[in-house]
Amino acid sequence: METPAPGLMLDRETKASERPGDHKDELRLWLRMLTCSTLIETEIRNRLREEFKTTLPRFDLMAQLDKSSTGMTVGEVSQRLMVSNGNVTAVVAGLLADGLVDKRAATQDRRVQVLTLTAAGRKAFKAMAERHESWIAELFAGLDQPEIAQLFRLLGQTKTSLHRAIAARANEAAQGDVR
Template sequence: MTDYAQYAATQHPAVAPDVPDLETRATGQAADLRLWLRMLSCCTLIENEVRSRLRTEFSTTLPRFDLMSQLTHAPKGLKMSELSRLMMVTNGNITGITDQLEKDGLVERMKDDSDRRSSLIRLTPKGKRYHRRMQRAHETWIETLLGGLAPTSRNTLFDLLGDLKQSTYARLPAV
């Protein structure tokens, strides 16, 4: 039994180790669709595990972690619309997450001197400390989850996904 099969059998009993995954079973499908399914399943596996660990170890959600991560790159703060654009979610989603984080004392709203109608959101000192702890754990989780790949395979995959990203951007319709 492979390491993945052992892990799947113990952690995710619904995944039978001797049954091929969806993208392997999709032999009648186009190679591009099978590749898309493989990438999606990998991302979903990792994202679900990160969500679970954030919930269990920090009593938080991935969207809260993501919003705080965006704010670490903007010490002076960001407008709600900027957060919405960076996180690719609606302003309403950002407002709800921000309200919760503010209630917990992790972010604060400040008036924007350049636009009195807007507020800037930034991490509080408590939010910075909390996020640093989560960030360190998150990095360890990702290293653990991807640690089964040989360094050469990891580098090759990184380069190939970079090629895919550029190729995809080139094929997107002009906006």
């Protein structure tokens, strides 16, 4: 793998593999992805506050419970939402106070707290979810169906790449602990 002198390098030869240590493309990609996510999140937060006087963490938590008919434990919810257990406990406290969620210890294993939406919670979520879906569609209106499919596919590959890299790092750390 040779690195030609800068002056002689043709544009189409300027590949990452030929510029050891340079990863500006990946960095720009990440910053652009972060911009998109932040724009969407901020807009959805604003609309949830304006139209429903609620917050995104509450909406996200209710969305998880809505998908499960039998209820979910605190741990399951925290895994799905990729937040800490303590955070779930805190957000649930607010939803309990508003009567939107029910929490009860499981009968077999009393360590486990099972969370379910109340009737009021299901009703409130249904109304929000419908609006939420249309907001998202509005935000992505500038992409046609093939572009959406292609972006979805590339983000799928990204997700796989991330899981692999993160797991590799975790393994290294675990090895380090033993030595």
